[in-house]
Amino acid sequence: MTDPVSGVMQIEYLTLDAAMPVRQAAGLLHANGQESAPVVNSTGDLVGILTQKDCFRPAMMASYYRQWRGNVGEQMSDQVKTIEADLDIVAAAEMFVAEPHRSFPVLRSGQLVGMLRREDVLGRLLQLG
Secondary structure (H helix, E strand, O other), X not given: OOOEHHHOOEOOOOOEOOOOEHHHHHHHHHHOOOOEEEEEOOOOOEEEEEEXXXXXXXXXXXXXXXXXXXXXXXXXXXXXXXXXXXXXXXXXHHHHHHOOOOEEEEEEOOEEEEEEXXXXXXXXXXXXX
């Protein structure tokens, strides 16, 4: 067995609130160089994920109407694929092959503990070979 996901996941990551204006969230994703960010409620539970791709429709509408509309909750996906912190790196790599996602929220005992990016897994696999 190789290293667990918890050894390469990002432990400092952007989180968003469903009530946040989508314009603000898009700006935060861009400014922080993040492809996506987990959306959490007031107790820190994962309720969704917002990706840069999710922000394109409101951005295009804003270019037409000259005004951003909506909040994160209206644009996020609430069907979130997650990964367990103790899953090994090879199994995580298989998830990235099978799914179009560039990152996954990482859970331990149902609690959000990190974000795993494709580049983190690839970097670790390069070290193994």
